[in-house]
Amino acid sequence: MNTRGAAGPPMSLEGIDHALRRRTEERDRVGGDLLDLDAHATHRLLTGMTPEGETGRRWDAARGATVTLWWLFDAYRRVLDQAAELRAAGRPDLEALTALLTGPSVELKPGDVPVEKRSLLRAAGEWVTLDAALARMDHAYREIAATVAAIDDAWSALLPTLDEADAARRAALDLAGGLGAPDPELDRLGDTLDRLRAAVTADPLGSAGRRDEIASVAGAVTARRAALERAAGIRDDYETRAGRLGERIDEVAEAESAARRARDVVLVKIADPALPALPDQAGALRDRLAALATVRGRWLELAGRMADLERAVEDSLSRATAIGESIAGLIGRRDELRGRLTAYQAKAARLGRAEDLALAALYGKARDLLWTAPCDLRGATVAVAEYQRAINRIGAAG
Template identity: 85%
Template sequence: MDTRGAAGPPMSLEGIDHALRRRTEERDRVGGDLLDLDAHSTHRLLTGMTPTGETGRRWDAARAASVTLWWLFDAYRRVLDQAFELRAAGKPDLGALTALLTGPSVDLKPGDVPVEKRSLLRAAGEWVTLDAALARMDRAYREVAETVAAVDEAWGALLPVLDAADAGRRAALDLASGLGAPDPDLDRLGTTLDRLRAAVSADPLGAVSRRPEMDAAAAAVASRRAALERAAGIREEYDGRARRLGERIDEVAAAEREARRVRDTVVVKIAAPALPALPDQAAALRDRLAALAAVRGRWLELAERLADLERGVEDALTRTGVITESIAGLIGRRDELRGRLTAYQAKAARLGRAEDLALAGLYGKARDLLWTAPCDLRRATVAVAEYQRAIKRIGAAG
C-alpha cells in the first residue's frame, strides 16, 4: 500500500536542477564511504570470521546495520534514478520531480531485505523522504564504523604486545638451544601466549580486560630472555669474571684484617668499648667460588649463582667497611674530645684565667681521662662538658 503523503508546491526547474546536483553529490559521497568501509582491513577480517563474546555481539548488530545501510542506499539511489529519467524528458513534470526530491518518495520494501533482517523495519513497509533515508543511513553507518573502529583499536593495542612477546620468546628459544638445554619456562610461556592470542583474535573487545595478563606474560618472556642472555654471556666470560671475583674476595679478606687491626687498637685505647661483631665472610665466599666449578656447563644455574656471589662479595665489602668505620669512630670520638678540651683551655687563657685553680683542676681531670689508655669515653665526655660549662660561666660573668 502506498503510504506517501502529498508533496509541496512544485519547484522551479532551476530548483530541481540544484536539488539533483546536491542529491547526486550526497549519493556519490555515501557510496564512496560505504565502499571505503567495506574495504577497511578490519571490516574484511570481521566479515571473514565468526567473532565470539563481546566482539561477536557487537559485530552481529553491526552486520545487521550494514545490511540496512545498503538497503537504504539502494532505495535512495532508485529514487534519484527516477528523478533523472523525469528530468531528461522533453517537458519535465515539475510536480512529480518535486514529489520525488522533497516528498516521501523512498519506498522501503520489506521484501527487498534478506529474510533474517526483515524485522528491522515495519513489515508493511513505509515511504520516507530522501533526507529521512539519509539520516537512517548515517545512524547505521555510525554503528558499523564505531564497531569496526573499536575492534581495530583493540587489535592495534593488544596484538603488538603479543607479537613482541612471541618475538622475544623465539629469540630466547634460540639462546636456550645454543646453551644446549631445553627450557620448560619458555614452553609454558608459549602456551600462555598462544591462549592469549586466540582470545584476542576471536574476541578483541572482550580481551581488552586481559591486557594486564598479556603485559605480565610479555614481562616474563623478557625476564627469561635476559636470564638466557646472561647465561650465554657467562659461557664466554666465566673465566675472567671468576678471576676478578677471586680478586674481590681477596679485598674482602684484606678489609676484614683491617677491621680486626682497628678493633685491636680500639680495645687497647678505649675502655670497655661496645663493638659490633667482626665480619668473617672471606673464607665462605672462597668456598662458594670454588663450588661454581661443579655447575660449569649448566649455564643458567651458573649465571644465577655467579651473579648472587658477586652481590654477596660487594655486600661483604660494604658491610666490612661500615663496621670498620664504626669501630674507628671510637678513636675519632676520643680525638674530637681532645681537640675540644685544648680549644677551651686556650679560651680560658684569653679570659685571663689560665692560673685559675678550679679550672685547672677540671682541665687536669679531663686531660688525665683522655690521655690515659684505655680511655673511659663516657667519663671523659662528662669531664670535658664540666670544663666547658665552667668556662662559659666565667665568660658570661665578664
C-alpha cells in the first residue's frame, strides 16, 4: 500500500529555485550540526564506553535517537539530491519539483528504521514532507544533545574534585615514601577515591547524590597530605622546633612565677581577695617535651604530638599571663581608687569646701580604708563612691 500523498499546485521556477536554495542551506547547516555533535568530547567518550545505571539508560535512548537522526538525514538529503538533478535538466519538471520540495517526498523505509523504532503497523513504510522530516530530526537532535549535556554537566560537577583529590593523594604518597613508612589511612582513602571515580565514570547521572561523599573524601585526602607535610617538616627541623618549644615553656614557667609573686603581694595588701587558682603547667609541659624524643622516627605520630604540645604550651602561657594580670589588677584597682579620691579632694577645695566637716568625714573614711594594709577593697570602693557623689551634688547645686 502506497501512503505517499499528492503535492499542491506547481510552483514557479523562481519559487522552486528559492526553495531549493533554502533547503540546500538547511541541509548543510543540519549536516554541520550533526558533525559537531559527533565531535563533542563527551559524545566521543560515551561512544567508546558502556555507561551503567541511569546514564546507561539515557545513553541507550540517545544512541537510538542518533540512528534515527542519521537515517532521517540521509532520506532528507536524497530528496534534495533528486530535486537538484531535476532542476539541472534542460526543461525542469515543475510539477515533479514541487512534489519533491513541498509534498510527502521523504520515504521512510521499514528497513531503514532502527529495530527499537519499528512497528508492525508501519510495515509498508511512510512518506513525509521535508518539513516533517526536519521536525523529526530536530526532536531527535534535542533528545541526544540534552542527554550529552546532562552527562557532561554531571562529569564537570564531580570529576574536578576527584582529580584534585587524586593529585593530593599522589603528593601524599610521595611524602609517605620519603618518611619511610606505609600509611594505611592514606591507602584506605585511595581505595575509596578509586571506587568513587569508577562509579562517577560509569554512571555520572546516577552519582549526583555522591557529591557530599566525594567532597568529604577529598577533604580527608587533603588533610592527610597536610599531616604528612607537617611530619616531613618535623623530620627536617626537629631540633629547632623542640628548642623553640623549650623556650616557650620557660616563658610559661616565668608567667606562672609572676602570677605567684602577684598573689603573694595581694595577700599582704588586699583583704580577703577573690583569687583564681594558680596555674602550674610548666613541669608537665617539660615532661611532654622530653617524651617526644621517644617517638622520634615515627614522624607522623611525632608531628601530631608536637602540634598538640605546641597548642598546650600557647594555651598555658595565655592562661598564666591572664591570671597574673587579673591578680595584679587588684593592686591596680586599689591604686586607681587612691588616685580618684585625691582628685575629688582637689575638686572639693576648688568648690570652697575644703573645711566641710561632712566631706572631711567621708574623705577620712575612704582614705583610712585605702591606706590600711590589708586594704578592704570592696569597702574602699563604696566609700570613694559616697565621697564622689557628695561632691557631685555640691557641684550641681552651684
